[in-house]
Amino acid sequence: MPLTDTITYPLLIGDIGGTNARFAFVAEKGDAPIALVKRPVAGHAGPVEAMGAYLKAHPDKKPRTIILAVATRVNAAVVHLTNASWTIDSRQIGRAIGAESVLLMNDYAAVAMALPFLAGPDHLAPLGPELPGDAGARLVLGAGTGMGATALVPFENRFAVLPTEAGHTEFGAVEEGELALWPYLERVHDRVTSESLLSGPGILRLYEALERQRGNPPALVTPAEIVAAGMRAQDGPFHAALTQFAKFLGRFTGDLALIFSATGGVYMGGGIAPRMVEFLRQSPFRQAFERKMPFAEIIRQIPTFVITDREPALTGLTQFAAHSERFLITLHGWSASSMS
Structure with missing residues (x-):
C-alpha cells in the first residue's frame, strides 16, 4: 500500500x-x-x-x-x-x-509543495523586477541552520517534487577579491560548501574571514547579531559580511535556477532571508543572480521572491495531505x- x-x-x-x-x-x-x-x-x-x-x-x-x-x-x-x-x-x-x-x-520538499498556494504580499515579497515567470519549474531554497533546496517541476496536471542536497556542493571563488579571501575561510569537513557559507554559521564564517584578512581579531558575535548590525550600518565589518553573503546567495541561486531551468520562479525561505528583505533588495543579490552569460537574458526573466508566509513547510504539509494526488x-x- x-x-x-x-x-x-x-x-x-x-x-x-x-x-x-x-x-x-x-x-x-x-x-x-x-x-x-x-x-x-x-x-x-x-x-x-x-x-x-x-x-x-x-x-x-x-x-x-x-x-x-x-x-x-x-x-x-x-x-x-x-x-x-x-x-x-x-x-x-x-x-x-x-x-x-x-x-x-x-523539509524543503514540504516548502516546495506550498508554492502553488502562496500568493500576494502576505506570502511573497519580490526581489528585483516584478516578473510574471511562466508555467515552468519552480525552485525553493532557504538559508538557516543549514541550506535546503527543492525543485517543483510541472508534469501534466501534477507536480514532481525533487529534493536536493545542493547545499553540500562545493562553493568556489570567482572574482579576484574572493580568491584572496578563500585562505581565511574556515573549512567544514575540509571543504568550502554552499551551506558552509550560505547559512547562519556561514554568515559568521564570512565575517570572521573578512576580519582575519584585514588583520583584525573577530568579535565574539552570533549570526543574528551580524545580520542585525549589518542591516543597520552603511559600512563596517558586519555590513561587509552581509553584503558578501547576499552576493554569494545570488550567485548560488542563479546557478540552481540554471540547473533546474526554474523559469517559473525562485523562492527563498529559511530563517535568514525573510529577516533581510530590504537589505537583499539593495544588495548585489539580483546582479549576481543574473550574471550567467551566455544565458543571462534567460535568467533576467526569472522572478525571485522571499517567502513571507510564517510557516511555509506546515502550509505545504497541509496541502499535501489534502491533495496528495497532485504531487x-x-x-x-x-x-x-x-x-x-
Whole structure:
C-alpha cells in the first residue's frame, strides 16, 4: 500500500529543522493547521519527547497520521538530522504516539509543495523586477541552520517534487577579491560548501574571514547579531559580511535556477532571508543572480521572491495531505497496517 493511502485525519504535522521543531494539528481535510507550537531541538532528547510535550499540552489532540518535514536527506524510514543530534525513527514515533502511520519527507520538499498556494504580499515579497515567470519549474531554497533546496517541476496536471542536497556542493571563488579571501575561510569537513557559507554559521564564517584578512581579531558575535548590525550600518565589518553573503546567495541561486531551468520562479525561505528583505533588495543579490552569460537574458526573466508566509513547510504539509494526488514524491515512513 502506498504511504499516501495511509493518510487519515486527524493529522499531526511537523517541520523539524536544525534549531527548532514546529508542530500543528489538522482536524479534518480542508482545515487550516491549529495549535501551532515551536520547540527548540536542543531542548528535547528527540522528536517523541518534543511531540509528547506538545500533545500533553493538548490532550484532546489524538492524531491518526503524523507527517514530518525534516532537515536532512530522507531516504529511509529512519533518518538523522544533518545539523542536530535527533534521530527520526518513524516506527518508534508512531508506536510511542499511538498513530496509525508516520510519513517523512525533506523539509524543503514540504516548502516546495506550498508554492502553488502562496500568493500576494502576505506570502511573497519580490526581489528585483516584478516578473510574471511562466508555467515552468519552480525552485525553493532557504538559508538557516543549514541550506535546503527543492525543485517543483510541472508534469501534466501534477507536480514532481525533487529534493536536493545542493547545499553540500562545493562553493568556489570567482572574482579576484574572493580568491584572496578563500585562505581565511574556515573549512567544514575540509571543504568550502554552499551551506558552509550560505547559512547562519556561514554568515559568521564570512565575517570572521573578512576580519582575519584585514588583520583584525573577530568579535565574539552570533549570526543574528551580524545580520542585525549589518542591516543597520552603511559600512563596517558586519555590513561587509552581509553584503558578501547576499552576493554569494545570488550567485548560488542563479546557478540552481540554471540547473533546474526554474523559469517559473525562485523562492527563498529559511530563517535568514525573510529577516533581510530590504537589505537583499539593495544588495548585489539580483546582479549576481543574473550574471550567467551566455544565458543571462534567460535568467533576467526569472522572478525571485522571499517567502513571507510564517510557516511555509506546515502550509505545504497541509496541502499535501489534502491533495496528495497532485504531487509526485517518494515518501518513507511506517504504517501499522504494514506490520513493519
